Amino acid sequence: MPLITSAEMFKKAYEGRYAVGAFNVNNMEIIQGISEAAREEKAPLILQVSAGARKYARPAYLKKLVEAAVEDTGLSVVLHLDHGENFDICKDCIDDGFSSVMIDGSRLPFEENVALTKKVVDYAHEKGAVVEAELGKLAGIEDNVNVSAREATFTDPDQAVEFVERTGVDSLAIAIGTSHGAYKFKGEPMLDFERLERITKMLPGFPLVLHGASTVLPEFVELCNEYGGDIPGAKGVPEEMLRRAAEQGVCKINIDTDLRLAMTAAVRKYLAENPSEFDPRKYLGSGRDAIKKMVQHKIRNVLGCSGKA
Ligand code: G3H
Ligand code: 13P
Ligand code: ZN
Numbered sequence: 001m002p003l004i005t006s007a008e009m010f011k012k013a014y015e016g017r018y019a020v021g022a023f024n025v026n027n028m029e030i031i032q033g034i035s036e037a038a039r040e041e042k043a044p045l046i047l048q049v050s051a052g053a054r055k056y057a058r059p060a061y062l063k064k065l066v067e068a069a070v071e072d073t074g075l076s077v078v079l080h081l082d083h084g085e086n087f088d089i090c091k092d093c094i095d096d097g098f099s100s101v102m103i104d105g106s107r108l109p110f111e112e113n114v115a116l117t118k119k120v121v122d123y124a125h126e127k128g129a130v131v132e133a134e135l136g137k138l139a140g141i142e143d144n145v146n147v148s149a150r151e152a153t154f155t156d157p158d159q160a161v162e163f164v165e166r167t168g169v170d171s172l173a174i175a176i177g178t179s180h181g182a183y184k185f186k187g188e189p190m191l192d193f194e195r196l197e198r199i200t201k202m203l204p205g206f207p208l209v210l211h212g213a214s215t216v217l218p219e220f221v222e223l224c225n226e227y228g229g230d231i232p233g234a235k236g237v238p239e240e241m242l243r244r245a246a247e248q249g250v251c252k253i254n255i256d257t258d259l260r261l262a263m264t265a266a267v268r269k270y271l272a273e274n275p276s277e278f279d280p281r282k283y284l285g286s287g288r289d290a291i292k293k294m295v296q297h298k299i300r301n302v303l304g305c306s307g308k309a
Helices: 009-017 028-041 051-057 061-074 087-095 110-126 139-143 147-149 158-166 192-201 218-226 239-247 258-272 278-304
Strands: 020-024 045-050 077-084 098-103 128-136 170-172 209-211 251-256
Touching: 009 020, 009 251, 020 028, 020 077, 020 278, 028 045, 028 061, 028 258, 028 278, 045 051, 045 061, 051 061, 051 077, 061 077, 087 098, 087 110, 087 258, 087 278, 098 110, 098 278, 110 128, 110 158, 128 158, 158 192, 192 209, 192 218, 192 239, 218 258, 239 251, 251 258, 251 278
Parallel strands: 020 045, 020 251, 045 077, 077 098, 098 128, 128 170, 170 209, 209 251
Antiparallel strands: none
């Protein structure tokens, strides 16, 4: 089974009103935990690599580890670059065999974002890869004080239509209130579902992407706190909101923070309970098991993509 693009995957997800999980990977245990969960659930899978992950693990290792996961599980997997910030990193990844890249021009003025995205799309499509872009800015918690300032950074539906038409991009990440990391909301979690509905209606059938979609599962935060440092005030996107987004045209849901928390909680617990253990396979193995269990839960109960591979 090969590395595949997300084109067919998103078409089925859109029609079936479910989402595919896009999980960030940094090392072997994370890749194994996620891909074993997807294999057991017979779920479609996107493994994504950030620039930071490439730097940490080095490009050759991550690519080969993902290929090993494909060989070991028999799954078809999308290998995706997460948050490519310029043309060169997208080109590098495409040349290296990635089937999908994100060009993140969300920090740029509209016209510059269009031009950069179009340049990447032209290159990627010639090589058989697909492209995700982003329009609108994901808010940080510090932006959370003023509702109107926060909403000003959300994706404008009219601009989204123009952006998709002019760039030929294959999927679009939108800003409707999520943000990266473990601190997404100061008060009650709120996503702009009305805006999402408008975008979906104006771009029927077009796959939308939700970044910053970790739930920051309390069980892991509590375990991290019990066995180590404090993670006070952590708050993520409630799972029922993610299910609702998946039913409303969001085909790809990005998860990294929940992986980090699951792994860290398990490793901290293992080492606290086995203080004289120093075999990395033991504590990293417990991290891998925790990731597998968490990803199975997401696939079954949140994304709705169990059995859809
Ligand atoms: O959206 C960002 C992802 O969580 C990746 O984070 O750049 O620290 O690898 P990273
Ligand atoms: P989280 O930090 O919510 O897991 O978001 C991950 C993400 O969007 C990766 O691109
Ligand atoms: Zn992201």
